[in-house]
Amino acid sequence: MTGPSAPGGPSVPEAAGDGRRGRPRSxxxxxxxxxxxxxxxxxxxxxxxxxxxxxxxxxxxxxxxxxxxWPGKNALLLDVVRSLDDDLPPAPGVSVRDDLVALLEHLRRRGLAKRHSAVLRTVLTHVQAQPDVWREYHETVIRARREAVHAVLRRGMARGEIRADREVEVLADLFVGPMLARALIDERTALPEGLAEQIVDTVLEGVRPRP
Amino acid sequence: MTGPSAPGGPSVPEAAGDGRRGRPRSxxxxxxxxxxxxxxxxxxxxxxxxxxxxxxxxxxxxxxxxxxxWPGKNALLLDVVRSLDDDLPPAPGVSVRDDLVALLEHLRRRGLAKRHSAVLRTVLTHVQAQPDVWREYHETVIRARREAVHAVLRRGMARGEIRADREVEVLADLFVGPMLARALIDERTALPEGLAEQIVDTVLEGVRPRP
Amino acid sequence: MTGPSAPGGPSVPEAAGDGRRGRPRSxxxxxxxxxxxxxxxxxxxxxxxxxxxxxxxxxxxxxxxxxxxWPGKNALLLDVVRSLDDDLPPAPGVSVRDDLVALLEHLRRRGLAKRHSAVLRTVLTHVQAQPDVWREYHETVIRARREAVHAVLRRGMARGEIRADREVEVLADLFVGPMLARALIDERTALPEGLAEQIVDTVLEGVRPRP
Amino acid sequence: MTGPSAPGGPSVPEAAGDGRRGRPRSxxxxxxxxxxxxxxxxxxxxxxxxxxxxxxxxxxxxxxxxxxxWPGKNALLLDVVRSLDDDLPPAPGVSVRDDLVALLEHLRRRGLAKRHSAVLRTVLTHVQAQPDVWREYHETVIRARREAVHAVLRRGMARGEIRADREVEVLADLFVGPMLARALIDERTALPEGLAEQIVDTVLEGVRPRP
DNA sequence: TTATAATCGAGACGGTACGTCCGGTCTTAAT
DNA sequence: ATTAAGACCGGACGTACCGTCTCGATTATAA
CATH class of the missing domain: 1.10.10 (Arc Repressor Mutant, subunit A)
Known part of the structure; x- marks a missing residue:
C-alpha cells in the first residue's frame, strides 16, 4: 500500500499507473x-x-x-485499528529477558491507552465475526507481532537462555497469552505496572518453588 | 435462579411465590x-x-x-452461551499438576467442540460489546471458573508445590492465558492434543534451560 | 336490554333450552x-x-x-351501537308534516347527543368496512328506521298530502338525506334547533319561489 | 401545494426554494x-x-x-382519495336547474365508478376516524365542492329562480344530501340513471301535490 | 479554453431487522 | 362451564441502518 493513503489508510484503487483523471480523493x-x-x-x-x-x-x-x-464497515474498522498499530514497538535489546519484558510492556501500555483499548475492544468485536476480515487482520498484524516474539525466543535458544525442547509457538503463548487474557477479558481492571516483568520472570523461572 | 427454568434458562419473572396465574410459559x-x-x-x-x-x-x-x-438479543445469546457451560468440569484431583492439566484439558476440549467454539466466538463477539451484559457474564461464569483455578493453586501453595511469592491471579493467568489466547485468537488452527500438559509442565518448570 | 342478553345484547349460543350447566355467564x-x-x-x-x-x-x-x-371486534361494536338505538323514536302523529318533523327531530337529537354521535361515528367507521357486518346492521337497524319514514309518506300519499308520482324511497331520502349529510359529514358543527322543521317545510313547499 | 407533485400528490417538504440537494424523489x-x-x-x-x-x-x-x-397510513389514503377528485366536475351552465342536475349527476357517476366508490368507502372509513385528517380533507376537498353548489344557488337566488328566504347551506344540503345518503349508506344498490333529475326537480317543485 | 471525468455532500432507493402492540386462540387455577 | 390472567403464533406498526444510486456542484487533468 504505497498510495497517497499510507499503510493503514483507505484502500486506494491503486490503478492508473500515472495519468489519473478527475478530482482526486480528498x-x-x-x-x-x-x-x-x-x-x-x-x-x-x-x-x-x-x-x-x-x-x-x-x-x-x-x-x-x-x-x-472501503468495501464495508468491517474493512473500515479494520483499517482504523491498524492505524493504531503504527508505532513500531520492539527493540533490539541486550538480554533476552529484557527483550521479552519490553515486548510485554509495550503490549501492556497499549492495553492501557484509553483510545487503543476502547478501539480494539469495539473493533475486534465487530471484525472477529467476519472470518475473512479477521483472517486478513491476523495475517497482516498479529502474525507480524508474533514473529517479533518468535525471533526473540529463537535468539534466546541459540544463546542458551531459553530451553530448546519446546515449540517456539507454545513458548510465545506462555509469555504473551497471560497479558492478552488480562487485557481482553478483564475489561480493564488493571494491567498494573510491573506486570510485564512479573510475567516474564515467573515464566522464565517456573512456578515451582526453587530452593 | 432456582425456578422452573434452570440456570442458563430464560430469565423468569420469578414473582408470585406460589399462586401463579395465567397460562404458564411453554x-x-x-x-x-x-x-x-x-x-x-x-x-x-x-x-x-x-x-x-x-x-x-x-x-x-x-x-x-x-x-x-429475554429483554433483547444479547441477553438471549448470553443465556445460550451459559447453557453450554453446564457440564461441571473440574476435579478434586491427586497432585496439583494433574489438577491443572485437567482444568486446561477441559478448556481445550471445549474450545475444540464445534458447537461450543462457534457459539462462543459468535456470541461473545455480540455480548462483549455490551458492557453490562459482559460484566454480568463475567461475574457469573468467568469468575467461577477462575475461582476453581485459584483454589487449585492455593492448595498447591499450601502443599509447597507452587511458589508462594506471586499473586494467585497472576499465576492463574500464566496457566489459563496461553490456552485462551490460542483458542480465541488463532481461529481454530489446532489446540493439539497434549497442549494442556505441555503448558502446565513448561510453566511449572520454567522456560530457562535446566541443567 | 331486558334479559341478561336481550336483543342487542351479546350473542348467546342460545342453545340448551333449559338445562344449562356450569357456571352461568356473569x-x-x-x-x-x-x-x-x-x-x-x-x-x-x-x-x-x-x-x-x-x-x-x-x-x-x-x-x-x-x-x-362475540365472534370478533366488529360484532361487539355493532352490538354497542345497537344498544343506543333502543329508544323507540317515531310517533303516530296528527298531520304528515308533523310526523316528518318528529322523525327528523329525533334524528337531530340523537346526532347531537355526545355519546351517540361519537359512538356512531367511531363504530360505523369500523363496521362499514366489513361488508357482512354492515349489511346485517343495515337490515336490522336502518331498514326499520327507513320503514318508519316510508309508512308516514305512504299515509301522506293516501291522504293526498304528498305527491304520489315519485317513488317513496326517493322521497324518503329527500327528507332524511339532508339531516344525515349534516350529521355525518359536518363533524358536528351544529344541527341547530329548528333544522327539522326547516328541512321538512322546505322540501314540502319546494325551493322555487312561490308567488 | 404547487410543487413537483401536483394536488393530490404526496406531501412534499416544499422547503428549499430552489437549491434542492440530494437525490430527488422518484x-x-x-x-x-x-x-x-x-x-x-x-x-x-x-x-x-x-x-x-x-x-x-x-x-x-x-x-x-x-x-x-406521508406521515402515516391515513395521510396516504387521504391523498389517494384526493387523487380521484381531480376531474373538475362543475360547469357554467344555462339554467340553475341544469347546473344542479349536472352537479348531482357528477356526484352520481363518481359514486358509481367502481374504483371511486370502493376507494372512497374504504378510505373514508379509515380517515374519518382521525379527526384532524378528516378535518383537513373537509377543508380542502369538501368545502370546495360545497362552494360550487353554493355559487349555483346564489346565482339562482339573484335570478329569482331559487327562494331567497332560506340559508344557502340548508338549501345545498337539500339537493346534495339525498344523493350522498344513497351513495354512502345504501352500499351500492343503485344510484339509478335519472336520479339526479328526479332529486333536483322534486326539491325544486316541492313534495306537496300541485294542482 | 474547453471538455472530460472523478470526486464531493446530500439524500432517496429497496431491503431487512428492530422492539412493541394487537388479533384471536389456548391453557392455567379458581370459582 | 365460566371466570381473570396471561402465554401462544402471526403479523403490522414506525424507525434505523445497510449498501447502492442519483442529484448538482466542485476540482482536477487532457485536449
Missing part, C-alpha cells in the same frame, strides 16, 4: 472519517452509533465517500 | 428457541441469520415469545 | 364490557384504545370473556 | 404507490391487505419510501 475526508470513528468509540459509542450512517454523519461526509474507500 | 418454546440459536450458529450463520427475527422464524415461535423471556 | 361482565367501550369512545379513544385488548383491560375482564360473547 | 415510486393502493382496494382488500406493509410490498417499494412521503 485527504481531508480520509482524516475526518478516521477521526470520527475514533471519537465515536471514545465517546462510548460501544456499538450503537458505530454505524456507517452515524460515522458519515459524524464525519460530515457522504456515505458514498465511505464506500468509495 | 417449556417447548424455551427448548425450541435455544435449539434454533445453536442450529443457526452451527450452520454458519455467523451473524447474518442471527437476528431475533430469524431466530423466531427458525424456532417457529412468535417474536413476542422471545421478548417475553 | 351479567356484571356484560355491563362492564359495554360500559367500557362507551367510556373509551367518549374519552376520545377514536380508534387507538379501541382494541379488544384495551377493552378487556378497561373492563377488567379477560379477553376470552369477550370472545365467548 | 416519481415512479409515487405512481407505483398510489396505483398499488388503488389496485389493492379494487381487488377487494377491504382492510386486510391495506397495511403499509402490504402497500409497500405491492408497490415494490421500501416502507421508508412510504413514510418519507
Amino acid at each position: 485527504a481531508a475526508a480520509d482524516t475526518a472519517i478516521v477521526e470520527a470513528v475514533l471519537r465515536l468509540i471514545e465517546e462510548g459509542a460501544s456499538i450503537g452509533e458505530l454505524s456507517m450512517e452515524g460515522i458519515a454523519r459524524a464525519a460530515g461526509v457522504g456515505k458514498a465517500t465511505l464506500y468509495r474507500r | 417449556a417447548a418454546a424455551d427448548t425450541a428457541i435455544v435449539e434454533a440459536v445453536l442450529r443457526l450458529i452451527e450452520e454458519g450463520a455467523s451473524i447474518g441469520e442471527l437476528s431475533m427475527e430469524g431466530i423466531a422464524r427458525a424456532a417457529g415461535v412468535g417474536k413476542a415469545t422471545l421478548y417475553r423471556r | 351479567a356484571a361482565a356484560d355491563t362492564a364490557i359495554v360500559e367500557a367501550v362507551l367510556r373509551l369512545i367518549e374519552e376520545g379513544a377514536s380508534i387507538g384504545e379501541l382494541s379488544m385488548e384495551g377493552i378487556a383491560r378497561a373492563a377488567g375482564v379477560g379477553k376470552a370473556t369477550l370472545y365467548r360473547r | 416519481a415512479a415510486a409515487d405512481t407505483a404507490i398510489v396505483e398499488a393502493v388503488l389496485r389493492l382496494i379494487e381487488e377487494g382488500a377491504s382492510i386486510g391487505e391495506l397495511s403499509m406493509e402490504g402497500i409497500a410490498r405491492a408497490a415494490g417499494v421500501g416502507k421508508a419510501t412510504l413514510y418519507r412521503r
Whole structure:
C-alpha cells in the first residue's frame, strides 16, 4: 500500500499507473472519517452509533465517500485499528529477558491507552465475526507481532537462555497469552505496572518453588 | 435462579411465590428457541441469520415469545452461551499438576467442540460489546471458573508445590492465558492434543534451560 | 336490554333450552364490557384504545370473556351501537308534516347527543368496512328506521298530502338525506334547533319561489 | 401545494426554494404507490391487505419510501382519495336547474365508478376516524365542492329562480344530501340513471301535490 | 479554453431487522 | 362451564441502518 493513503489508510484503487483523471480523493475526508470513528468509540459509542450512517454523519461526509474507500464497515474498522498499530514497538535489546519484558510492556501500555483499548475492544468485536476480515487482520498484524516474539525466543535458544525442547509457538503463548487474557477479558481492571516483568520472570523461572 | 427454568434458562419473572396465574410459559418454546440459536450458529450463520427475527422464524415461535423471556438479543445469546457451560468440569484431583492439566484439558476440549467454539466466538463477539451484559457474564461464569483455578493453586501453595511469592491471579493467568489466547485468537488452527500438559509442565518448570 | 342478553345484547349460543350447566355467564361482565367501550369512545379513544385488548383491560375482564360473547371486534361494536338505538323514536302523529318533523327531530337529537354521535361515528367507521357486518346492521337497524319514514309518506300519499308520482324511497331520502349529510359529514358543527322543521317545510313547499 | 407533485400528490417538504440537494424523489415510486393502493382496494382488500406493509410490498417499494412521503397510513389514503377528485366536475351552465342536475349527476357517476366508490368507502372509513385528517380533507376537498353548489344557488337566488328566504347551506344540503345518503349508506344498490333529475326537480317543485 | 471525468455532500432507493402492540386462540387455577 | 390472567403464533406498526444510486456542484487533468 504505497498510495497517497499510507499503510493503514483507505484502500486506494491503486490503478492508473500515472495519468489519473478527475478530482482526486480528498485527504481531508480520509482524516475526518478516521477521526470520527475514533471519537465515536471514545465517546462510548460501544456499538450503537458505530454505524456507517452515524460515522458519515459524524464525519460530515457522504456515505458514498465511505464506500468509495472501503468495501464495508468491517474493512473500515479494520483499517482504523491498524492505524493504531503504527508505532513500531520492539527493540533490539541486550538480554533476552529484557527483550521479552519490553515486548510485554509495550503490549501492556497499549492495553492501557484509553483510545487503543476502547478501539480494539469495539473493533475486534465487530471484525472477529467476519472470518475473512479477521483472517486478513491476523495475517497482516498479529502474525507480524508474533514473529517479533518468535525471533526473540529463537535468539534466546541459540544463546542458551531459553530451553530448546519446546515449540517456539507454545513458548510465545506462555509469555504473551497471560497479558492478552488480562487485557481482553478483564475489561480493564488493571494491567498494573510491573506486570510485564512479573510475567516474564515467573515464566522464565517456573512456578515451582526453587530452593 | 432456582425456578422452573434452570440456570442458563430464560430469565423468569420469578414473582408470585406460589399462586401463579395465567397460562404458564411453554417449556417447548424455551427448548425450541435455544435449539434454533445453536442450529443457526452451527450452520454458519455467523451473524447474518442471527437476528431475533430469524431466530423466531427458525424456532417457529412468535417474536413476542422471545421478548417475553429475554429483554433483547444479547441477553438471549448470553443465556445460550451459559447453557453450554453446564457440564461441571473440574476435579478434586491427586497432585496439583494433574489438577491443572485437567482444568486446561477441559478448556481445550471445549474450545475444540464445534458447537461450543462457534457459539462462543459468535456470541461473545455480540455480548462483549455490551458492557453490562459482559460484566454480568463475567461475574457469573468467568469468575467461577477462575475461582476453581485459584483454589487449585492455593492448595498447591499450601502443599509447597507452587511458589508462594506471586499473586494467585497472576499465576492463574500464566496457566489459563496461553490456552485462551490460542483458542480465541488463532481461529481454530489446532489446540493439539497434549497442549494442556505441555503448558502446565513448561510453566511449572520454567522456560530457562535446566541443567 | 331486558334479559341478561336481550336483543342487542351479546350473542348467546342460545342453545340448551333449559338445562344449562356450569357456571352461568356473569351479567356484571356484560355491563362492564359495554360500559367500557362507551367510556373509551367518549374519552376520545377514536380508534387507538379501541382494541379488544384495551377493552378487556378497561373492563377488567379477560379477553376470552369477550370472545365467548362475540365472534370478533366488529360484532361487539355493532352490538354497542345497537344498544343506543333502543329508544323507540317515531310517533303516530296528527298531520304528515308533523310526523316528518318528529322523525327528523329525533334524528337531530340523537346526532347531537355526545355519546351517540361519537359512538356512531367511531363504530360505523369500523363496521362499514366489513361488508357482512354492515349489511346485517343495515337490515336490522336502518331498514326499520327507513320503514318508519316510508309508512308516514305512504299515509301522506293516501291522504293526498304528498305527491304520489315519485317513488317513496326517493322521497324518503329527500327528507332524511339532508339531516344525515349534516350529521355525518359536518363533524358536528351544529344541527341547530329548528333544522327539522326547516328541512321538512322546505322540501314540502319546494325551493322555487312561490308567488 | 404547487410543487413537483401536483394536488393530490404526496406531501412534499416544499422547503428549499430552489437549491434542492440530494437525490430527488422518484416519481415512479409515487405512481407505483398510489396505483398499488388503488389496485389493492379494487381487488377487494377491504382492510386486510391495506397495511403499509402490504402497500409497500405491492408497490415494490421500501416502507421508508412510504413514510418519507406521508406521515402515516391515513395521510396516504387521504391523498389517494384526493387523487380521484381531480376531474373538475362543475360547469357554467344555462339554467340553475341544469347546473344542479349536472352537479348531482357528477356526484352520481363518481359514486358509481367502481374504483371511486370502493376507494372512497374504504378510505373514508379509515380517515374519518382521525379527526384532524378528516378535518383537513373537509377543508380542502369538501368545502370546495360545497362552494360550487353554493355559487349555483346564489346565482339562482339573484335570478329569482331559487327562494331567497332560506340559508344557502340548508338549501345545498337539500339537493346534495339525498344523493350522498344513497351513495354512502345504501352500499351500492343503485344510484339509478335519472336520479339526479328526479332529486333536483322534486326539491325544486316541492313534495306537496300541485294542482 | 474547453471538455472530460472523478470526486464531493446530500439524500432517496429497496431491503431487512428492530422492539412493541394487537388479533384471536389456548391453557392455567379458581370459582 | 365460566371466570381473570396471561402465554401462544402471526403479523403490522414506525424507525434505523445497510449498501447502492442519483442529484448538482466542485476540482482536477487532457485536449
